[in-house]
Each structure stands twice: as structure tokens, then as C-alpha cells.
Amino acid sequence: MNHTRLVACFFLALAFGIASPTLAQTTSPATSQGLKIEPLPAPNTGEWHKANSTHRQATFPQTTDDGRYWFQFRAPNAKSVQLEVGSRRYDYEKGGNGLWNLFIPHPGPGVKLVTVYVDGVALPEPGTEIFYSNGWKAAIESPAPGEDYYAIKDVPHGDVREHWFKSTVTATTRRSFVYTPPDYDKDTATRYPVLYLQHGNGEMEQEWTHSGLANFILDNLIAEKRAVPMIIVMNNGFANRPGEPPAGMRGTSVGRGPAATAPGAGGNVAPVSAFEEMLLKDVIPDIDKNFRTLANRDHRALAGLSMGGGQAYTIGFRNLDTFSHLGIFSGAIGNVSTLPEPMNDPATFNRRVPVLFLSAGTVGSDLQFHTSAKTLVDKATAAGIHATFFESPNTQHEWQTWRRSLHAFAPLLFKQ
């Protein structure tokens, strides 16, 4: 395992030189013209075919193998129809029969939110898949040349279980999503290490497999013998105790989990949130009871993206008797002016935490997360701590950054 900084040099032939694939944080007021394609092709002919993310009963969106997209929307009485793709807006062109058409260039690799504006009224693009991203949003899956590590390949596949458990902390019945590796039901004497993997402030527990394709990433890594077979447990990162306000409402900080402050890392130490308490008291015991786990710290990892990265940082650092491998992807880790207290003894820390992995995209909305992650890794490295920094070139605060992060992180786990 490489304990020094790991700079990602793969994916360099990325995405046709597109500089800035995006998930919308802000929307530019100006609109852009799409591609000009005349005469209109017939759908499902020539280079055009339904996108994988286009639902069974829809014909559009259509796509090409090199990732251009064709959208069509019926609005006979509309004066304007626009499409927001990430942070860009395009104007559809009105054709016959009240059908509006739009052709766009490759929008950058991975999951891109797509919202239609009909005379200013916003709606999810109706032909494509729905994901949870700060509400239910339509999104397309755009091809990523050179990145086939999350494709559904002809390899053995693990199951993804919706698994219900009783939380004593929240006094509710909740669900975990649980990935079991391909041979889990065959090798019934084998026990497995567990990665606890958390979503961000805008998502829900199903999105690590639904948007992130975490199960296919692991299937492929396990088939290539690059990652050891492991269980992955994905929970909803919001929780509230009975009587507390409901967690995770938009525009509030209620139930956001611990503020991103690890013990000793500057600022006040966050109080133990309902999520942290539930993870330790309910989730882990439930998983260790119902799945064939290796139930000890050496075989338990905690990772997450954005808010979930902050949770991995805070909860991980103050529960090193529970977790030994930590992954912080575009992590909301707040103040990094001083190192967390457990790093004061680098030799002990390096022995107890064989993997401390931080990552971020290099552009746009991930720049702030890139800065804090790099600062922490630089300070830790200077102090003699083994820490890994992974960069996702030309991606922002978006799923492609986190897919790549998981793909780089998982091979490091449970190898000591």
C-alpha cells in the first residue's frame, strides 16, 4: 500500500477535453444554444438510441455512443422551453406538432441533473430516471470515456439488500442498504469486513448504490482481485431522538449529524448526534448480529461523501476503538487549523489507522473541499502520519468524484 500522496494520473484522456462537468450549484442566467442538427433524425436510428437512464415507456432522451444528447418535450402552447443540465441552460427549438427539440454536446461524465423550464415552470425531465438529490430530481447518466469500473460487467454480482432494523435511539424502524459480496450466500462459513458508507447532505441511503453504483464498483474490483470481498452498509445520515425536531429539513441544521469537528481539531467538539449514537448502538450491533461480519475494529471502515465525509472524520476520530480505516470524500471537515488529537502520537496512529484517505474534485464546487482535504493531508504528512490524498480531475462536488473516490479507496481496505 502506498502511504504517500497518491495523485490520480489516470482518467487523463477524460471527457473530450470538457473543462468543467457540473452538478448545478448556481445556474447561469444566460442560456446557450444546443447543437444544430438538421433535418431531424428519426429516434432509434443511425447513431441515436435511447439512453440507459431513459425509462421503459419513454423514447427520449436519446443519446449517441460519444455522449451527445437529444431531448424532446411536447408543449404546443409554450412560448419557451429550456433545459438545465448541471449549471447550464439550453433553449429547445420548436418543431412541428408542438414538439420542442434540443441537441447538446457531451455534458461531462456521470450523473447530470436535468430540469425542464416551460415558460419558467420547472419540472423534472419526464423521460429519464429519478434520483434523490435535494429532492426528487431527474438525471441522465452520461458516458465517461476510459471509466468502465462502474459498468455492469459479466462478473459475479453481489446483492443489495434493503434491511430493516429497530433503532432504540430514534425509536423508529429504519432501513440500511447492505451490499453483500458475490459469494456471500455460497461461502456460508466465511466472515467479512464491513465498510460503513455514508451519503451527503442532499441524498438518502439508497443513493450510494443508485447514483453512486457502489455495488458495481465493488463487484468489478473484487472480480479483478483488487479489493477484498467486503460488506458495505449504507444508512440515512439523518436521525433524531424522540422529541427532537425531524432531522434533515432543508434550510436548517437540525439533525445534520455532528458538526465537522474532530476532537482537538480546533473549535468546539461537536456533541454526539443522534446519528452517531444510532450508528454505534443500533446499526453496528444489528449488522454484526444479522450478517457474517468480522466484528472488530480492524475489520471496520467508515467513509462518506460531503456531510458523510464530515461524519466519517468526526465519528471516526472519536471512535478509533470501533473503526480502523477512514475515507473522507469531498468531506465537510471544517476547521483544519490543528490536527485532531489522535494524531499527536503518529506512530500509534499509523499502527491503529492503516488507511486515512481524503479526496476531492479539482474544479468548481469541490474546490473548497479540495483545499481543506489537501491542507489536512499536508499537515498530517508533515507530522509523520500516513495519509492518502486522491484527486478527481475536472470534477466538482458530484457523483463522479465520489465514484472515483470509492474506486480508489476500496482497494486499500483490509489489506494489512
Place this chain on the structure above:
Amino acid sequence: MNHTRLVACFFLALAFGIASPTLAQTTSPATSQGLKIEPLPAPNTGEWHKANSTHRQATFPQTTDDGRYWFQFRAPNAKSVQLEVGSRRYDYEKGGNGLWNLFIPHPGPGVKLVTVYVDGVALPEPGTEIFYSNGWKAAIESPAPGEDYYAIKDVPHGDVREHWFKSTVTATTRRSFVYTPPDYDKDTATRYPVLYLQHGNGEMEQEWTHSGLANFILDNLIAEKRAVPMIIVMNNGFANRPGEPPAGMRGTSVGRGPAATAPGAGGNVAPVSAFEEMLLKDVIPDIDKNFRTLANRDHRALAGLSMGGGQAYTIGFRNLDTFSHLGIFSGAIGNVSTLPEPMNDPATFNRRVPVLFLSAGTVGSDLQFHTSAKTLVDKATAAGIHATFFESPNTQHEWQTWRRSLHAFAPLLFKQ
């Protein structure tokens, strides 16, 4: 087991006397006024609270324990905002700050699709859950007094697995959803019977658990010892062989599975569809290989709703060496002028098919399915066949009919 006609007399105190809960088939052009509530209450106060189907980051829809609903939509520049709930349309009332409000009476029990119309532009109600029902649609879950059989109760819960398999017939990797009963991972020597359960023309493989709550229905029946522990396998009912047009496109009959004609039941016998071939050659062997099944006809049931009911009828009757229990919920069973050929020998049929169950709702869009199901059961009964007919009072071609059907059907299975 009661082999004679079973008329459902429970649920009679249903839904506050509302005559016709609906899933939209047609929309009445006239709009209705909602309830008048003045002054506007504050959300999450008094009798108002977020509905279970309202997503984490939304405040609306709000509901009351007796099932009234409050919708709110922000549209400062709109001239009209309406909500379609099932087959009814209501006008929102414009309030301050560009917020439009609508209060409606209990819309009838179960899943109700909700679509907002802003100056005529249709969009999914943005605060509530998304389901697949002829495209991605927003829906609310409305309470059903007296019907708690699908509630998440404090009983042991089975898992629902997303399970991937290679189909040789379609030459693609597809998924089954697989319910394993609560003790499946504990009693690792036990083998279980299997119910293959299919969705309708408008749905996908996840909707039997997502919209239908099939897993909670079984959890509760198993906890009450009314149903034997069983595995449920749910597939996408559309399939096409390589080179065939993609199955299940709207407005076509391509890949709809077999036409609803059982052998000898009038009309032409449907050719073996890609779905039927895949179910027999790929799905069942995959399940028998990867799960602890009782891999024989006596422990295999086939059931479905609407198109899936037609599939259970056709595929079931011509594969009685594979299936022994059949459930046809609001089934698209077509021509019932003559009985299917296997019924020509009632004694043999009754011995080989201990459960033949048909059901339908009593109103609106399920009337045609009610007529054909009742006709078939009456003819079969007159011929000495043991068949069960189940009525769902005051429901149409909608999930509440199918939840009730599964709840009545599952306790009959695998008891001989």
C-alpha cells in the same frame, strides 16, 4: 382452506364512506373546490403534520390523522395552479408570497398519484415520493382506516434484495427483487417455497415492494402465523430477445408478454414470449441456485396484477409442471368464453392446483377485470373446479386492490 367463493366482507367501514377512490384513468375536465380552511394554520402544528410520503427536505404535503391533505406550491407568477389527485382536479387558492394552498378531503385509501398543473404545465407534486406508474409519478400514501396489514409493525422483517442475474434469453444482465422471510439468514438449513409475483403494464419490478408494500404484508402475515414463510421473487415483466424491438414501450404491444390466452381458452394460443422463456430458463434456475428454495412445482406459485395476472394465467396454465398455485389480481385474462384445457379434468386439476385465486376491485376502472374474473370463477366452479374469487370493495385498478389481493392470497399458499 376455503375452496368456494370468498367474498371480502372486511374493510366495510372503509374510508369514511368515500365511494370511489381512484387511480386516474381519465380526468374530469371540471375542477372541484377543496376544503375551506381559514386562517391558514402553521405547518407541523395542531392536527397537521408531514405525510410519511413527504420527503425529508420538503414541508408539504401535510396531512391529518384522518387523512385530509394540505398541499402548497410556490408560483408567484402563475395564473392558475391545480392538483390532480386520482381522477379529480382541484384548484389551489393563491395566498401571500406567491404560495398557493389547497386542502382536500381524504382522497381514499392507499397510493394516489398527484400531479400539479401550473398554467396547464404538468409536473409531479414536488414534495412527495416518486413511483413508477406509466412513467415516474409523484404519489401520496393515504391512510386506510381498518387496514393496518401493510404497516411497518414491530415484528421481524425480511430483507428485500436487488439480485442481479444473467439472462441467456435476453442476453442482458437483469435484476430480480427478492424478498427473503425474517429468519432466512438464521435458519440456514431451512428451505422455502417461492412465490413469483409480477407487476402490471404500467409498473416495474420494484413496485410490488415500493408501491405494493408486499414485504411488509408478508412480514405481518408470517408474524401472525397466517402465512408460511416464503421467498417472493419479483421481475420486470417485459423482455425481448436480441434483435427484437425493446419491450414495453408506451403505445405498442411489443414485449407485453404473452397475450392473455391460456391454452384452449378461446382464441389463439399466444406464442411463448421472451418473458415466459426467460422466467423458465433463466429466472427460476437462478433463484433455485442462489437461494434455499424448495425447488419443485408443489412449492412454486405464480401471481401477478393486471398484465402480470394475464402472465400468471397464460404461463401458469401451460406450465403446470412448474407451478401449482396461481394468483390473478385484476388480471388481463382476455377471452373467458371457454375454460382453459387443463380444467377439462376437474379432479386432476383440483389435485394439481390447490389454489386458483382471482380478484378484482368493485368499481370504476377495475369493473372490466371484475367481470372477466367472476365469469371465469363461476364457470370453473360450475365445472367442479376449486377456485377462489376475492373482491376489494370500492377500489379500482389501483394498488389498494392489489395489496388486499396479496393479503388474501398469501395465507392460502403452500398449506396442503
